[in-house]
Amino acid sequence: MTAAAQHDVVITGGGLAGLTLALQLKQQFSDIDVVVLERRSHPVPHAAHKVGESSVEIGAHYFDTVLGLGLHMRGAQLRKFGFRFFFSEGRRDIDAVTEIGASRYLSVPSYQIDRGIFENYLAEEAERRGVRFIDGATVRRIDLADDPRSPHRIEWTRGGETHALHARWLVDACGRAGLLKRKLGLAQPNAHECNAVWFRIGERITIDEWSDDPAWRTRCEPQARWLSTNHLVGAGYWVWLIPLASGSHSVGIVADPRLHPIEKMDSFDKAMDWFRTWQPRLFDELDGKRHLLQDFAFFRRFSYGCKQVFSADRWALTGEAGLFLDPFYSPGSDFIAIGNTYIADLIARDREGLALEARAQLYDQIYHSFYESTLALYTDQYALFGDPEVLPVKVIWDYTYYWGVLSQIFFQQRLTDVALLGQLRNELQHCQQLNFAMQDFLRAWSAVSGRRNPPVLLDHAALPWFAELNRSLTDRLDDRAFVKRLRDSATRLDLLATEILERATHDHPALEAGRLRAVLQELPAATLGDGPRESMLFAPA
Template identity: 45%
Template sequence: MSETAERLDVAILGGGITGLTLALQLKRADPELRVTVLERQEHPVPEAAHKVGESSVEVQAHYLRDILGLADHLDSEQLHKFGLRMFLTHGDNTDIARRVEYGQIAEAPLASYQLDRGRLENALGRLVTGLGVDFRQGVKVRDVDLGTAGTDHLVHIGADQSPLRARWVVDATGRAGLLKRKLGLARPLGHRANAAWFRIEHEVDVQRWSDDEQWQDRVAGGLRRLSTNHLMGPGYWVWLIPLASGSTSIGIVAEDAAHSFEGFNTLERALDWLDEHEPQCAAEVRRHLAEIQDFRVMKDYAYGCQQVYSEDRWCLTGEAGVSIDPLYSSGGDLMAISNGLITDLVTRDRGGEDITEKAVAHNQVYLVLSEIWLVAYEGQYPVMGNAQVMVAKVIWDTIIYWAVPGLLFFHDKFRRLGESPAAFANLQRTWLLHTRVQEFFREWHHTGNEPASDVFADPYSLLEFIVDLHNGMAAGLDDDKLEEQFARNVDLLEELAGQLVVTVTRRLEEQGPDDATRARTERWRTDALLAEAVARYERRDGSDPIDSAWITLGARNEAVRP
């Protein structure tokens, strides 16, 4: 190692949202840490037309607001999000009021935000600099020599610049994945999908797409335009995200098997694609073509990683490690979880602790979590064209998110999960159940796709306990009560899975199934994991039935009781 190299505690490669939030979290945890962030782009970066990842959900929102202390910025410089809203396909999609709509009618208890990434990253850059972080802009990292046997890492940043010595090096370079490429850690995924997006300097408001007063009055407690609006169809979805600058982010995301990337990989092709699949959106965009600010694409965006943290004091965070799918805005959540685990490793190491076992445990926890998120997307894009199955799936996915990762993150449990065999076992139990339920949704979809229209599904109205799950994330439980609540949540998930199987099976049998459907329902009865879930559901106290409306597009013609 060079004796003249400048020495740091932590060198962060990449100064986007992931690298800057990590730097901020490290300085909040230990103000004496010597942290340098190396970013190739100069600040200030442009507002609106900068990066995607603009919609946050509860985990990332809690991270930014409460852990990093950015509440003032979020309240004054960003938009409060009015939840996730989906419009399922109906006919030729020329009348949004006829489409099955999933979304809330009033503000959720815990806030989330629509993020202008440029505005946020500019604010983060100023903040970390003020806290003593050495934020170097216009710097390209050429290579990293990773230390061995406890020696420092050497970061090369330019032919005419001295290298940096760092005890820790963290790759936050996003899809460039400098360390992942160097170490051969890439893991391909079976989820093959592509995206194209653009920002338009115009406020796109779906509320104006119909003059149906009854439809407009459904949502009285907030503004539809402030939701993350998704226009859904077979194998695709289109996002509409409002930004505080007044612009709107619009993106097409499609499974490669159903919609060729070449069909929407230029602006002209994307507009033609919208004409065909989402004509109301296309018409709005075409009225404001002169206000389009950018156009970008991403092919085959999902990938995994074999390892993200090492006892040799290198880490990958954010998309430098794992990229799953933007449907539920999980990238920001995984960033928050990863940065927290890295901060735990760095501060423990600085305190003189041997972090060998912790690095292994944190790596395992993070990779299991990424797999739990992945199964919600892989192979599921065809279901997006089936309104009944998709609404049930979104409600299931929301419940599992609040019941498991949301609860654990809000209670700062992930960095201590390795110390609790029972909690880690429940996480594994969730993974197995979630994987089988996602497979069930695909199987249910293959039994038929009946057209649906003129239905509004508010998750808070369909299930009484869902508000308790949402609030429960921020309940502030001690460790013993948290483990009890986590176990109860997993029990509830098994009961819901059992109810799903029972309800769908009964409805299919009432419809007079064909031979293929009868064979499928018989396989469900003999599936060991599903049978166990059904048995748990049937043992549930009959005085406290779970409403099956979440499975039946709100239909309550018959209570399904255990």
């Protein structure tokens, strides 16, 4: 065994989470000594066998702006044409069902990411910036330091040889292997039980060609629905279609096992039989492309929590080594961005000789609060995914919460500004409780919904306030303006919740709404601007 060298930070796992953290650390501290140990040999294949190919605004902003990777994102990946939903269960006439999405690009970019291309680039970029990247390395043992002056010890093998490293900081980014999580007993289940299968096909799936109707085709400009993360939705499941820059297309089924057991889809042939029944137009598209199958995988019970992800004892977890929510709305890269930002700040404080205990504990609490708020979007909600009346309202609500609260905090670089977040504590808690109550209400509404499915585009670009909320992420705000922005977001959520409540109870007067009404009464009434208010929702079908 070679002698153990001393390093500032050792990151176990050189995938998306580990490599972006390494880049962030080198960006903040040019002299920091970072080693990344990656099990896979590089370069990895394009259309790599990984989920997490679609990004949304926080993750996209982290990649292109915070890490300075904009040239790669714009040149080597695909700009995403937003999210798009079709209520196409059992249908081949996709032009005759309700579609949710934007008719044009909104202001803030997001990307479809070929993980093979991206992770190869990240590894090369990390080495260019001075990170020591070791591929083909299998971590065999981790010994955490038992006092603040001692380093952690990491033992790893490569090519039959055993090596050791000493590190002041150890960050586990090894994904679901969960080395540090298992060692410390941090695994924590959650109440969201869902399964997923996915595969790649070596040819583009151009959903725009699924109809010859010129009126349907020209509803979007550009006529490039295929660049969206397309969701084919039904009760208890959704199917994703994600294009990759390598020319492949990623296809996945995510389902509540109470409605769609994984045993019905846990091989490619079974998944095709499932498509034949539930999404026959996609079956038609794929049936002649079976020979282009590139891979197939599945996860049971993919969602999980973690008791702790940041520690004052100079260790942390990032990415799927910590917790994972759900691929719906693509929050994975968002939580990498948030977690890495907290880890980088803790390392910065340690380098300055500052105490870490209170700050690490607070960051862990905030991170878990974000996790719990986002988890509520999914838990027991899959049954309403096939509802053309309620899911469009849920999507508006969920994105108003996301762009109005969490995205504002990240884009305005306030994640670590604990004093300012403390000033907004009441508003943030109110928004979280309102979101919990709204998710319950949406579920109850869907149970009595008529589920009308007219052939219409519910165009997010045609809602001026919604498009402006997306654009507002690019504003640069001082402290006072940021506080006002978050308080306005709380007000906007109250107004939107009130309108949702009124619409649902108008059609269904007996609908239970006690919890939602109670939360709406918690903060003093406020208004956004003067004059009469227009509807925030699409007109009912």
